[in-house]
Amino acid sequence: MTRGPTWFNITSLVLGFSFLYLPIVLLVIYSFNASRLVTVWGGFSTKWYASLLQNEQLLDAAWVTVRVAFTSATIATVLGTLAALVLVRSGRFMGRSLFSGMIFAPLVMPEVILGLSLLLLFVAMDQARGFWTVMLAHTTFAMCYVAVVVQSRLVGFDKSMEEAAEDLGCPPVKTFFLITLPIILPGVIAGWMLAFTLSLDDLVIASFTTGPGATTLPMKIYSQVRLGVTPEINAVCTILVAVVTVAVIAASIVTKRQQVQREREERAAFGADG
Amino acid sequence: MAEQTAASPAKRSIGGKLLIAAPYLWLLIFFLAPFLIVFKISLSQVAIAIPPYIPTFDLAEGWQAFRESLSELSFENYVWLTEDALYWKSYVSSVMIAAISTVLTLLIGYPIAYGMARSPKSWRPTLLMLVILPFWTSFLIRVYAWIGILKNEGLLNQFLMTLGLIDQPLVILNTNIAVYIGIVYSYLPFLVLPLYASLERLDGSLLEAAEDLGSPPWKAFWQITVPLSLPGVIAGCFLVFIPAVGEFVIPDLLGGSDTLMIGKTLWVEFFNNRDWPVSSAVAVILLMILVIPIVLFQNQQQKMSERDG
Numbered sequence: 001m002t003r004g005p006t007w008f009n010i011t012s013l014v015l016g017f018s019f020l021y022l023p024i025v026l027l028v029i030y031s032f033n034a035s036r037l038v039t040v041w042g043g044f045s046t047k048w049y050a051s052l053l054q055n056e057q058l059l060d061a062a063w064v065t066v067r068v069a070f071t072s073a074t075i076a077t078v079l080g081t082l083a084a085l086v087l088v089r090s091g092r093f094m095g096r097s098l099f100s101g102m103i104f105a106p107l108v109m110p111e112v113i114l115g116l117s118l119l120l121l122f123v124a125m126d127q128a129r130g131f132w133t134v135m136l137a138h139t140t141f142a143m144c145y146v147a148v149v150v151q152s153r154l155v156g157f158d159k160s161m162e163e164a165a166e167d168l169g170c171p172p173v174k175t176f177f178l179i180t181l182p183i184i185l186p187g188v189i190a191g192w193m194l195a196f197t198l199s200l201d202d203l204v205i206a207s208f209t210t211g212p213g214a215t216t217l218p219m220k221i222y223s224q225v226r227l228g229v230t231p232e233i234n235a236v237c238t239i240l241v242a243v244v245t246v247a248v249i250a251a252s253i254v255t256k257r258q259q260v261q262r263e264r265e266e267r268a269a270f271g272a273d274g
Numbered sequence: 275m276a277e278q279t280a281a282s283p284a285k286r287s288i289g290g291k292l293l294i295a296a297p298y299l300w301l302l303i304f305f306l307a308p309f310l311i312v313f314k315i316s317l318s319q320v321a322i323a324i325p326p327y328i329p330t331f332d333l334a335e336g337w338q339a340f341r342e343s344l345s346e347l348s349f350e351n352y353v354w355l356t357e358d359a360l361y362w363k364s365y366v367s368s369v370m371i372a373a374i375s376t377v378l379t380l381l382i383g384y385p386i387a388y389g390m391a392r393s394p395k396s397w398r399p400t401l402l403m404l405v406i407l408p409f410w411t412s413f414l415i416r417v418y419a420w421i422g423i424l425k426n427e428g429l430l431n432q433f434l435m436t437l438g439l440i441d442q443p444l445v446i447l448n449t450n451i452a453v454y455i456g457i458v459y460s461y462l463p464f465l466v467l468p469l470y471a472s473l474e475r476l477d478g479s480l481l482e483a484a485e486d487l488g489s490p491p492w493k494a495f496w497q498i499t500v501p502l503s504l505p506g507v508i509a510g511c512f513l514v515f516i517p518a519v520g521e522f523v524i525p526d527l528l529g530g531s532d533t534l535m536i537g538k539t540l541w542v543e544f545f546n547n548r549d550w551p552v553s554s555a556v557a558v559i560l561l562m563i564l565v566i567p568i569v570l571f572q573n574q575q576q577k578m579s580e581r582d583g
Binding site for chain 1: 301309311392405521537
């Protein structure tokens, strides 16, 4: 694995990444198109972005979506982190395989099934549908993703620091907040962000579980896309892509810096011991 | 001190139980219970009412009424699914489309994952980031982006006609080919990531040994690299195939009116025909088709996490 990359490898990487990125790049370019026709270039313009600001329905939908995503990602992160701790730390308990089954199944379960089943649950509970039902639905599938992300951080975790704290009489809850949480924090943050973007992105589950007054942005985009491609939609999509890209890159830089700092501190600490 | 150490195991076990109970109960209520309700409603009849099916259970009416409504349940909807060709054709075509797309994703994803695993170590974090990034950006947006490219007067046809490769625009949008492109594009990161993970772990000295013993590179690839990357291939293929079978957005936006996929059939049955019992029955059968691959996927995940741990 140490030899330099061959031409074949470089070609496949270039082609592969062009395939992944070209559609998004084209979408972004054509959001600045002055022409109403989406596929004919009519000069540079930002007028579609200006017209977005006047579209109140769209802004309302965006606000609902952000609130749903924020709330559900936060609850999902708490539950998902607990679930990951259970999966990695609790050893054997009654119904363990059912539990891990319920964590992994939603990752591959078709969204139409999740959406339909949650809607029927809310109907059976006689729950009025709207913001809360979408939020609960998103929390449920997002917590499974959080659990998987945090779990991968917990595996290969050095338990000796926790054991040392407990031996010194530190109560388990305090140990968790002082030692375990800081170490798994990059995983927890990544989990929250994943939950947030999954919720921001979801069309199918939201369509099933929503009610009057809680139209989310993907539902709004979907109903307009069915009528045809328009430059306004390109503009909305560009903003969403930009927000997510900046957030992901910022988060990865922050976690990397933290990791480097932590390693440096650990080395310094061990150096001082020796 | 002695008191504290005596008390802490008991306290921890209560804390430990609470720790297990919170996510467990949540998933029981919001993941498992809904499936039982879907199954129950799949045995009900459609009705013009709110909610649009009978019988509805009302525990306040007592045990007698509950038993009466139980006797009203029937397998009628399942019989209906076997009688109307639309449904079984949708199932067969969904599985076919998902299978073809999975093979295509593997053919495109393997060289990418291989190229990443063979690239210099300093490139790898950036390449990994580049694969993950599209996965974070909206699924709906990525599918939408293809409409502008694949349309008759779209960018691909404009490009090919300017080059003079074609005189007539290719009809791709609203055909199954567009659905394959959409699925391959959307699910590619799901396949590349586990595959890259298993290729990166591969011990390079095995390949060097094969080369030293005079094995040509393609032979070493087939006899060493491919078998050792198999866990990644399997995990990636499951991650593409299972959700693709029930896919709704891609066949709806990119497929044509003759593209039959069960996710779309269920959606139409539910939102347009408002037939909740039949759509529940469609969901139950879909789940039964997917149970085997889902269980295989979980066993494999468990095996992999045990090996890592």
